[in-house]
Amino acid sequence: MDEILLQFLNGLDKGGAYALIALGLTLIFGTLGVVNFAHGALFMLGAFCAVSFNLLLSLQKVTVDPTKTTAWGTPLEVRTPYVEAYLGDFGHWILNYSVPVSILLAIPVMLLIGFAMERGLIKHFYTRPHADQILVTFGLAIVLQEIVKSIYGANPIPQVAPDVVSGAADIGAMLGLGAGVIVYPWWRMVYLLFSLVVIAIVFAFLQFTTFGMVVRAGMADRETVGLLGINIERRFTIVFAIAAVVAGLAGVMYTPILPPDYHMGMDFLVLSFVVVVVGGMGSLTGAVSAGFLLGILQSFASMNEVKAIFPGIDQIIIYLVAVVILLVRPRGLMGRKGVMEN
Amino acid sequence: MTLIHKPLNRRSILKAGTAGGVALATPTIFTSSAWSAPYLNEPTGAEVTLGFNVPQTGAYADEGADELRAYQLAVKHLNGEGDGGMLNTFSSKALGGNGVNGKKVAFVTGDTQTKSDAARASAKRMIEKDGAIMITGGSSSGVAIAVQSLCQEAGVIFMAGLTHSNDTTGKDRRANGFRHFFNTEMTGAALAPVLKNAMGTDRKAYHLTADYTWGWSQEGSIKKYTEALGWDTVAAVRTPLGAGDFSQYLTPVLNSGADVLILNHYGKDMVNSLTQAVQFGLRDKMVNGKKFEIVVPLFSRLMAQGAGDAIKGIFGSTNWHWSLQDEGSKAFVKSFGQEYGFPPSQAAQTCYAQTILYADAAQRAGTFEPCAVAAALEGYDFDGLGNGPTHYRAADHQCFKDVLVVKGKENPSSQFDLLEVVEITPRAQVEYAPDMEDVKGDLGTCNNGA
Numbered sequence: 001m002d003e004i005l006l007q008f009l010n011g012l013d014k015g016g017a018y019a020l021i022a023l024g025l026t027l028i029f030g031t032l033g034v035v036n037f038a039h040g041a042l043f044m045l046g047a048f049c050a051v052s053f054n055l056l057l058s059l060q061k062v063t064v065d066p067t068k069t070t071a072w073g074t075p076l077e078v079r080t081p082y083v084e085a086y087l088g089d090f091g092h093w094i095l096n097y098s099v100p101v102s103i104l105l106a107i108p109v110m111l112l113i114g115f116a117m118e119r120g121l122i123k124h125f126y127t128r129p130h131a132d133q134i135l136v137t138f139g140l141a142i143v144l145q146e147i148v149k150s151i152y153g154a155n156p157i158p159q160v161a162p163d164v165v166s167g168a169a170d171i172g173a174m175l176g177l178g179a180g181v182i183v184y185p186w187w188r189m190v191y192l193l194f195s196l197v198v199i200a201i202v203f204a205f206l207q208f209t210t211f212g213m214v215v216r217a218g219m220a221d222r223e224t225v226g227l228l229g230i231n232i233e234r235r236f237t238i239v240f241a242i243a244a245v246v247a248g249l250a251g252v253m254y255t256p257i258l259p260p261d262y263h264m265g266m267d268f269l270v271l272s273f274v275v276v277v278v279g280g281m282g283s284l285t286g287a288v289s290a291g292f293l294l295g296i297l298q299s300f301a302s303m304n305e306v307k308a309i310f311p312g313i314d315q316i317i318i319y320l321v322a323v324v325i326l327l328v329r330p331r332g333l334m335g336r337k338g339v340m341e342n
Numbered sequence: 343m344t345l346i347h348k349p350l351n352r353r354s355i356l357k358a359g360t361a362g363g364v365a366l367a368t369p370t371i372f373t374s375s376a377w378s379a380p381y382l383n384e385p386t387g388a389e390v391t392l393g394f395n396v397p398q399t400g401a402y403a404d405e406g407a408d409e410l411r412a413y414q415l416a417v418k419h420l421n422g423e424g425d426g427g428m429l430n431t432f433s434s435k436a437l438g439g440n441g442v443n444g445k446k447v448a449f450v451t452g453d454t455q456t457k458s459d460a461a462r463a464s465a466k467r468m469i470e471k472d473g474a475i476m477i478t479g480g481s482s483s484g485v486a487i488a489v490q491s492l493c494q495e496a497g498v499i500f501m502a503g504l505t506h507s508n509d510t511t512g513k514d515r516r517a518n519g520f521r522h523f524f525n526t527e528m529t530g531a532a533l534a535p536v537l538k539n540a541m542g543t544d545r546k547a548y549h550l551t552a553d554y555t556w557g558w559s560q561e562g563s564i565k566k567y568t569e570a571l572g573w574d575t576v577a578a579v580r581t582p583l584g585a586g587d588f589s590q591y592l593t594p595v596l597n598s599g600a601d602v603l604i605l606n607h608y609g610k611d612m613v614n615s616l617t618q619a620v621q622f623g624l625r626d627k628m629v630n631g632k633k634f635e636i637v638v639p640l641f642s643r644l645m646a647q648g649a650g651d652a653i654k655g656i657f658g659s660t661n662w663h664w665s666l667q668d669e670g671s672k673a674f675v676k677s678f679g680q681e682y683g684f685p686p687s688q689a690a691q692t693c694y695a696q697t698i699l700y701a702d703a704a705q706r707a708g709t710f711e712p713c714a715v716a717a718a719l720e721g722y723d724f725d726g727l728g729n730g731p732t733h734y735r736a737a738d739h740q741c742f743k744d745v746l747v748v749k750g751k752e753n754p755s756s757q758f759d760l761l762e763v764v765e766i767t768p769r770a771q772v773e774y775a776p777d778m779e780d781v782k783g784d785l786g787t788c789n790n791g792a
Contacts, residue, residue: 010593072679154403168623185621302590
C-alpha cells in the first residue's frame with residue numbers, strides 16, 4: 001500500500017512537469033496553429049535564467065593567501081562571493097534562495113524572448129504548411145542550444161534548492177501511517193504545488209478575463225473575431241509570450257531536480273509532444289490531464305512488481321499508451337474535431 | 343594519326359623498359375620502408391600523428407575535456423617542452439624529450455559524443471584522412487569497445503582511455519588494444535573488504551544499474567564480491583543511460599527492505615542519481631536497525647564536484663587520485679596544475695600514462711609498426727607513472743596495479759579536495775586469471791593494416 005501511495009505521489013510530481021510543458025505547447029498550437037518544436041528550448045532557456053542569476057550572484061572576489069600553497073606550488077586563492085562580502089547575511093540568504101528568486105528575472109526575460117520569437121520568425125509561418133513550421137522551429141531550437149552551449153559549456157551546472165526545502169518530508173508520519181513509511185523530497189512537492197498554481201493561473205486568465213475570452217473566441221473562430229474589429233494577431237503574440245513564460249518557469253524550478261545543460265530541452269520535447277497528442281491537439285484540459293496520466297503511468301510501470309511481469313515496460317509505457325490512444329481515439333483524449341484535419 | 347611516330351625496334355623497347363622500371367621503383371628507393379614490411383599510416387615526414395578521440399559533448403564531456411588536457415600535456419612533454427612531468431619519474435629512460443623515433447609528435451582530435459557510431463566515425467576519419475598511427479580515448483566502455491574493434495580491423499594501435507568494463511580486455515579484448523585503467527572485477531575485489539569493515543556482513547543491497555556494457559559488468563562484479571561477504575541482493579534494476587530524473591527508480595528502494603543502495607552509474611547519470619537519492623532522504627534513513635548506506639563503485643573527483651555535498655562519506659573506488667604522494671603523482675600534479683590551474687582527474691592520469699607508454703614502446707621497438715609496438719608493450723613492467731609498480735599483461739593487454747578505495751571527504755579543504763583515500767589495495771589482491779569465466783576472450787592476432 002505505501003509503495004502504491006509513494007509511486008502515485010511520484011507520478012503526480014512527474015506529471016506536474018509534463019503538464020506544465022505540454023500546457024504551453026498546446027496553448028501555442030491552439031491559438032496560433034503552429035507546431036512549435038522550439039518549446040523544449042524555451043524550457044531550457046528558463047533553466048538557464050536560474051543558472052545566470054546564480055552565476056551573477058556568485059561572482060567572486062579572489063584574494064591570494066601567500067601563506068598557503070596548492071599541490072602544484074602556486075599560492076592558494078581564496079574566493080568569496082561579492083554578494084556575501086557586501087551584503088552579509090542578506091547576501092547569504094539570497095544566494096541560498098537563488099532558484100526561486102530567479103523567477104523574478106525569468107518572467108521578463110522569457111516574455112521578451114517569446115515576443116521576439118513570434119514577431120521575428122514565427123509570424124511569417126502562419127500560412128505555411130505544418131512541415132515548414134516544424135522545420136523552422138526545430139532549426140531555431142538547435143540554434144538556441146548551440147548559443148547556450150557556447151556560453152555555458154556542455155556540462156551540467158548543478159543548482160541547489162534553498163536549505164529549508166532541500167531535505168525529504170516524512171509524509172507517512174504526517175498522515176499517521178508511521179514514521180519513515182512515505183518519505184518524499186520537499187523540493188519535488190514544491191514543484192508539484194508550483195505547477196498546479198501556474199496551471200490554475202493560466203486557466204483562470206483564459207476563463208475569467210476579457211483578454212482570455214477573446215483568445216478563446218479566437219481559438220474557436222479566428223475569422224469571425226477578426227471581422228468584429230478585434231486585433232486578434234496582437235493577442236496571439238501575447239499568448240505566445242505567455243506560453244514561453246510558462247515553459248521558462250517550468251525550467252527554472254526544475255533546476256534543483258536536474259542540473260541543467262544545453263540539451264535538457266530536447267529530452268523533454270519528445271515527451272511533451274506525446275503528452276499533447278494523447279491529450280488531444282489544441283485542448284488545454286487534455287494536455288494537463290494527459291500530463292498527469294502519463295506521469296502516473298510511467299511511475300507505476302517502474303515498480304519492480306510490474307516489471308517482473310512486463311520486463312522493460314517502464315521505458316516504453318508512454319509510447320505504448322500513445323499508440324493505444326491514437327488507435328482508439330484518433331483525436332486524443334479531449335481532441336476537438338477539425339484540428340489538424342484539413 | 344598515330345601515337346608512335348618512330349618505328350619500334352629492340353633498342354627503343356629496351357630504353358623505354360629501363361626508364362619505366364626506374365620510374366616505378368623511385369618512390370620506394372628513397373623511403374626507409376623500402377626495405378621493411380609496410381604498414382598503415384607509416385609516418386614519412388618529420389612528424390608522427392596521434393589521434394585523440396574523446397567525448398567533447400554528451401554525458402561524459404567533463405571527463406573528455408580533462409582527457410584532452412592530459413593528452414596535450416603529454417605531447418608537450420614528449421616534444422621536450424614544459425617541465426617533463428612524469429617522463430622524469432618513469433622507470434624507462436628510452437624517451438629523451440626529443441619526440442619519438444626522431445619524429446616530432448603531432449595530434450588530431452575527434453569528438454566521440456559518447457556515442458559508438460560517432461566515435462567510430464571520428465576514429466575512422468583520423469585514421470584515413472589525418473593518417474593517425476595510434477588512436478586513444480574513451481570515457482565510455484561501449485565507445486571504447488567499438489573503437490577498439492575498428493582499430494583492430496584498420497590496423498592501428500588503440501590505447502584505451504577511461505573505460506572500466508571488464509569486457510574491454512575481457513570478452514571483447516583485441517590484439518591491437520591496450521588498457522591502463524582498472525576494471526569492475528578489480529573494483530569488486532578492492533571494495534568488498536572495505537565495505538565489510540564499514541558496514542558488516544549482514545546487509546541487503548539494491549542496485550541501480552546503467553543499462554549498457556559497463557553497468558552490467560559493474561553490477562556483476564559487485565554482486566559477486568558482496569554476495570561472497572554474505573550480503574543479499576534484493577533487486578538489481580536497470581535504468582536507461584541518460585535518464586535524467588531517476589525518481590521513479592528511487593521510490594521503490596525506500597520500502598524494499600534494502601539497507602544499501604549501489605549506484606552503478608557514472609558521469610552525469612551518477613551526479614543525477616546520487617543527488618536525487620540524497621534528496622529522497624536515503625542517507626538519513628534507518629533500515630533493519632542499521633544506517634542506510636549508498637555506495638558508488640566507480641568514483642571520480644569530477645563527478646564529486648557535480649554532486650556537491652551529496653558525496654560526503656560515500657565509498658567508491660578510483661584508478662588514481664591527485665593527493666597521492668609518490669614521485670610520479672607529485673610530478674604530474676605539479677605540471678598539470680601549473681599548466682591549467684587545477685589538479686588532474688583520474689581520466690587525465692590514465693590518458694597521460696597511455697600516451698607515454700605508447701611513445702616509450704615505439705621508441706624501444708625503434709619503429710611505429712603496430713605489431714612491434716604491441717610486442718614492446720606486452721608483458722612490460724614499469725613504475726613511476728603514479729600507480730606504483732605496474733605490469734602490462736600479455737594475455738589480455740590489461741594493466742595490473744594497486745587500486746584505490748576512496749570516500750567522499752566530510753570536511754574538504756578546497757573545491758578539489760573532495761575524496762580521501764581510505765585504502766590502497768595491493769596489486770596481488772586484485773589480480774585474476776585471464777581465462778576466468780567472466781572475462782575470458784580471444785585476443786586474435788595483431789593487424790598492422792598492410
